[in-house]
Amino acid sequence: HPHIAYRGQDLFIEDLPVSALAQAHGTPLFVYSQASMQSALAAYQRGFAGRQVQICYAMKANSSLALLQFFARQGCGFDIVSGGELERVLAAGGDASKVIFSGVGKTRAEMQQALQAGILCFNVESEAELEVLNDVAVAMGTQAPISIRVNPNVDPKTHPYISTGLKGNKFGVAHERALATYQRAAALPGIRVTGIDCHIGSQITDATPYLDAADRVLDLIEAIEAAGIAIHHIDFGGGLGINYNGDTPPAADDLWHQLLAKMDARGFGDRQFLIEPGRSLVGNAGLCVTQVLYLKPGEEKNFCIVDAAMNDLPRPAMYQAFHGIVPLQARAETPQVYDVVGPVCESGDWLGRDRTLAVHEGDHLAVLSAGAYCMSMSSNYNTRGRAAEVLVSGHSAHLIRERETAADTFRGEKLLPAAPL
Ligand code: LLP
Numbered sequence: 001h002p003h004i005a006y007r008g009q010d011l012f013i014e015d016l017p018v019s020a021l022a023q024a025h026g027t028p029l030f031v032y033s034q035a036s037m038q039s040a041l042a043a044y045q046r047g048f049a050g051r052q053v054q055i056c057y058a059m060k061a062n063s064s065l066a067l068l069q070f071f072a073r074q075g076c077g078f079d080i081v082s083g084g085e086l087e088r089v090l091a092a093g094g095d096a097s098k099v100i101f102s103g104v105g106k107t108r109a110e111m112q113q114a115l116q117a118g119i120l121c122f123n124v125e126s127e128a129e130l131e132v133l134n135d136v137a138v139a140m141g142t143q144a145p146i147s148i149r150v151n152p153n154v155d156p157k158t159h160p161y162i163s164t165g166l167k168g169n170k171f172g173v174a175h176e177r178a179l180a181t182y183q184r185a186a187a188l189p190g191i192r193v194t195g196i197d198c199h200i201g202s203q204i205t206d207a208t209p210y211l212d213a214a215d216r217v218l219d220l221i222e223a224i225e226a227a228g229i230a231i232h233h234i235d236f237g238g239g240l241g242i243n244y245n246g247d248t249p250p251a252a253d254d255l256w257h258q259l260l261a262k263m264d265a266r267g268f269g270d271r272q273f274l275i276e277p278g279r280s281l282v283g284n285a286g287l288c289v290t291q292v293l294y295l296k297p298g299e300e301k302n303f304c305i306v307d308a309a310m311n312d313l314p315r316p317a318m319y320q321a322f323h324g325i326v327p328l329q330a331r332a333e334t335p336q337v338y339d340v341v342g343p344v345c346e347s348g349d350w351l352g353r354d355r356t357l358a359v360h361e362g363d364h365l366a367v368l369s370a371g372a373y374c375m376s377m378s379s380n381y382n383t384r385g386r387a388a389e390v391l392v393s394g395h396s397a398h399l400i401r402e403r404e405t406a407a408d409t410f411r412g413e414k415l416l417p418a419a420p421l
Pocket of ligand 1: 058061079102103199201202203237238239240276277278279280315319372373
């Protein structure tokens with residue numbers, strides 16, 4: 001990671017030693033590199049040079065306001081999955097007209113809210129949702145712009161490198177139902193068909209499933225347009241993977257050169273494109289700094305107990321995901337093998353297993369690749385306040401989220417009334 005690297009013995013993020021940030025703000029602490037996000041975004045922009053594209057950052061990956069503001073300033077729109085995410089976009093100064101709304105369970109209230117805000121497109125995920133969206137739009141005297149999320153049925157078995165994706169799938173409309181669903185949509189007074197959408201999974205590290213999905217989607221567009229329904233934009237979703245542990249995903253520009261070559265060859269290269277990248281824009285821009293509380297040697301395992309836990313970084317506990325763990329200050333000592341675990345009262349509360357580390361109590365470690373799906377998936381389990389967050393650019397650091405206090409975590413809770421219930 002070019003923006004997160006050692007200079008001598010010290011880990012730096014851009015031009016700042018990470019240990020100085022830990023000193024100033026305490027731990028656990030998420031730190032993000034703005035240059036890293038910028039260069040991840042630039043790779044997509046290069047890939048689409050000369051094309052009509054709207055990049056809609058999938059904000060579920062990390063929805064902290066300052067990051068949203070950064071992406072909004074770069075011209076990005078947002079892929080949202082709730083009314084709450086829409087409120088975040090607006091609070092960060094994002095443009096509702098660049099927002100697309102995905103998700104299988106949109107409520108009527110969320111549909112209303114999004115129509116009022118004037119979003120770009122609803123990615124409709126079922127025939128039932130289409131009918132409800134039509135009702136809501138008609139009642140508001142408007143039309144909802146939609147694309148239908150189609151499930152292109154790319155066989156995940158032939159592509160085992162898709163770590164999340166198409167298994168027994170609640171997402172999207174089956175390929176075989178897509179044309180009929182578009183015909184229904186075209187007949188509904190509260191619906192305006194604008195595009196087609198697909199998203200085939202996450203942490204994809206090979207171009208092949210994208211190319212296969214593209215062929216299936218383009219076949220569908222041909223069939224839908226032959227039925228007299230115009231498809232103005234093609235939304236290819238997100239899903240491009242990052243390097244956690246020697247993974248070798250294609251670069252965003254390489255992937256899109258390949259995909260756009262296919263679009264050109266089939267005569268679709270001049271369409272409007274939308275994409276919904278999340279992890280690949282922020283994942284490797286972030287790290288989580290944690291302090292070693294105790295070393296606990298054992299007969300079978302040595303434990304390195306740190307002050308970050310599964311509530312801060314749920315991916316290892318939830319998916320047995322690998323995140324690199326490195327010291328902020330390298331020690332020239334014989335390392336030992338540890339399980340790096342947090343203070344939460346669960347055996348599943350681990351951040352890394354069998355890691356070779358030279359550490360002392362009080363040392364600081366960085367959990368790497370922690371920009372995506374860490375803070376946004378964090379919780380208050382064990383009444384642990386959420387970590388603070390800092391954004392770094394060059395020599396500057398800016399606190400973008402205060403550490404949550406215990407009182408913050410129970411704000412909104414009510415004690416019993418004076419009289420017994
Ligand atoms: N669009 C849709 C409709 C999605 O469902 C997702 C992610 C994205 C875009 C963004 O995908 P990305 O570019 O980030 O791969 N919590 C899991 C990942 C869940 C992904 C959910 N959908 C993890 O930590 O690995």
